[in-house]
Amino acid sequence: xxxxxxxxKPVVTLSDAAKLEIIRRPHVTxxxxxxxxxxxxxxxxxxxxxxPEIKAAVESVFKVKVTAVNTIRVEGKSKLWRGRPGKRPDxxxxxxxxxxxxxxxxxxxx
Amino acid sequence: xxxxxxxxxxxxxxxxxxxxxSQLRSKVDGKLNELGQKLRIPGFRPGxxxxxxxxxxxxxxxxxxxLEESVQQSSQQLMTERSLRPASxxxxxxxxxxxxxxxxxFSVALEVIPDITPMDFTTISLERVVVEVPDNEVDDSLNRIxxxxxxxxxxxxDYVAKNGDIAVIDFVGSIGGVxxxxxxxxxxxxxxxSGAFIPGFEEQLVGVKKGDKKTVKVTFPAEYxxxxxxxxxxxxxxxxxxxxxxxxxxxxxxxAKSLGLADLAELKKQARExxxxxxxxxxxxxxxxxxxxxxxxxxxxxxxxxxxxxxFGAIWQQIEAxxxxxxxxxxxxxxxxxxxxxxxxxxxxRRVKLGxxxxxxxxxxxxxxxxxxxxxxxxxxxQRYPGQQQQVIEYYQRxxxxxxxxxxxxxxxxxxxxxxxxAKVNERKVSPEKFAEEGEAxxxxxxx
Numbered sequence: 001x002x003x004x005x006x007x008x009k010p011v012v013t014l015s016d017a018a019k020l021e022i023i024r025r026p027h028v029t030x031x032x033x034x035x036x037x038x039x040x041x042x043x044x045x046x047x048x049x050x051x052p053e054i055k056a057a058v059e060s061v062f063k064v065k066v067t068a069v070n071t072i073r074v075e076g077k078s079k080l081w082r083g084r085p086g087k088r089p090d091x092x093x094x095x096x097x098x099x100x101x102x103x104x105x106x107x108x109x110x
Numbered sequence: 111x112x113x114x115x116x117x118x119x120x121x122x123x124x125x126x127x128x129x130x131x132s133q134l135r136s137k138v139d140g141k142l143n144e145l146g147q148k149l150r151i152p153g154f155r156p157g158x159x160x161x162x163x164x165x166x167x168x169x170x171x172x173x174x175x176x177l178e179e180s181v182q183q184s185s186q187q188l189m190t191e192r193s194l195r196p197a198s199x200x201x202x203x204x205x206x207x208x209x210x211x212x213x214x215x216f217s218v219a220l221e222v223i224p225d226i227t228p229m230d231f232t233t234i235s236l237e238r239v240v241v242e243v244p245d246n247e248v249d250d251s252l253n254r255i256x257x258x259x260x261x262x263x264x265x266x267x268d269y270v271a272k273n274g275d276i277a278v279i280d281f282v283g284s285i286g287g288v289x290x291x292x293x294x295x296x297x298x299x300x301x302x303x304s305g306a307f308i309p310g311f312e313e314q315l316v317g318v319k320k321g322d323k324k325t326v327k328v329t330f331p332a333e334y335x336x337x338x339x340x341x342x343x344x345x346x347x348x349x350x351x352x353x354x355x356x357x358x359x360x361x362x363x364x365x366a367k368s369l370g371l372a373d374l375a376e377l378k379k380q381a382r383e384x385x386x387x388x389x390x391x392x393x394x395x396x397x398x399x400x401x402x403x404x405x406x407x408x409x410x411x412x413x414x415x416x417x418x419x420x421x422f423g424a425i426w427q428q429i430e431a432x433x434x435x436x437x438x439x440x441x442x443x444x445x446x447x448x449x450x451x452x453x454x455x456x457x458x459x460r461r462v463k464l465g466x467x468x469x470x471x472x473x474x475x476x477x478x479x480x481x482x483x484x485x486x487x488x489x490x491x492x493q494r495y496p497g498q499q500q501q502v503i504e505y506y507q508r509x510x511x512x513x514x515x516x517x518x519x520x521x522x523x524x525x526x527x528x529x530x531x532x533a534k535v536n537e538r539k540v541s542p543e544k545f546a547e548e549g550e551a552x553x554x555x556x557x558x
Contacts, residue, residue, distance in 0.1 A: 029154065
């Protein structure tokens, strides 16, 4: 028996439009394709999206079962633009692990 | 590749070709792989793009490419395997709709070049007319040269100008007392009787001496180029500065030397050669025409319809344009369109026949147009466009088809030469008058 208090499952309430907002676009790179062997797909999501929100959004939009969501915040690179320092926007990647038997064709797009 | 012959009739051939889907598949995959090696897609290093992604994005495009390629390749293979020589571009048609996973089936329809057995050229006997250039024609030509070379010299002060002399004059022309534009000149060299000025002008100057002043009244002809002056009466006030006499240059060694030749005999020889060459060109054209007549007569083979149609189409287009512009030959005017069509179809057939025959003879005997001759022709062609020679030459160098068009007549000449060498050619000497007469008689009533 663990002494930790059991956490309550977060309740996500999102409208259909908001769900579509969360899944910005698939993130297609060499690294992301490596995940496809483990039934993982990668998306770009808004910085403020939480894992439960992402899970709910992916499940309802693609009609699949999600077992886990990992997210990474990626800091935008700082660039010099015309001699002045600038910064590319930060973004968040979400690596979504799908339950066995579920599949998303990433490249078809939304 | 599976080939079935579906039609073999006369010169027409039709084949059905089937290419199995697996063959196409492997070709497409190979191409995609190759593409993946150099393709740059954001998020991937070159050569690391996964196949699935490549397929998704590029499969249809690559498939189209492969289809086109394999259709072309297999038709090519068909030609070489069955040693077909197509008379024109083969017509390729897809059978049914193409589905990516199904076998590719298409038909190839074409007409082949007929088998031509050239006749034995040694049995041809022709007559070449050689014109004997009479001495007087050479002399005429020399006189013409001399006339171009003659110079004038000032005559004595009291010399009276006559026709053929040159008067150096100042003149001021006026109409109704008003000077008009272009009617004034100083120190103009006018050869009397040459007809360079308006009629009546020169005649009135006959009989003047150096220093004379004279007023000449003339009427401009009604059809004079400048409409302001046409038909008007004009007065010219003339001062004669000088009268010059033309000095005839005698036909002698001096003349030859002034032209850069050793002596008169040399000049004569050259003049004669030039005249002979001129006749030679015409005579050769006649021999060639006769030869073509013989060839067309002695050969009989089926002609590929496509070629005849194409040739006829080209002729008919011209005729129709002529018809619209009312430029038809007198002979053709009375004929109905059907008759004309029939007539020109025959001409087209003859041309195709001779064209095929000549190219066949050339091919068999390995006749080629040397590059030097081609470049000479190219330069000649370029000189027809003064100021743009460079562009013309570049154009031909860039487009092989255009160059072939230049080559074709040279090639034809070569083949004709080849046949003429073998044929029996008798020479017959005639006078120039007879030569011209015969040429006209020959040309009468023929067009080809």
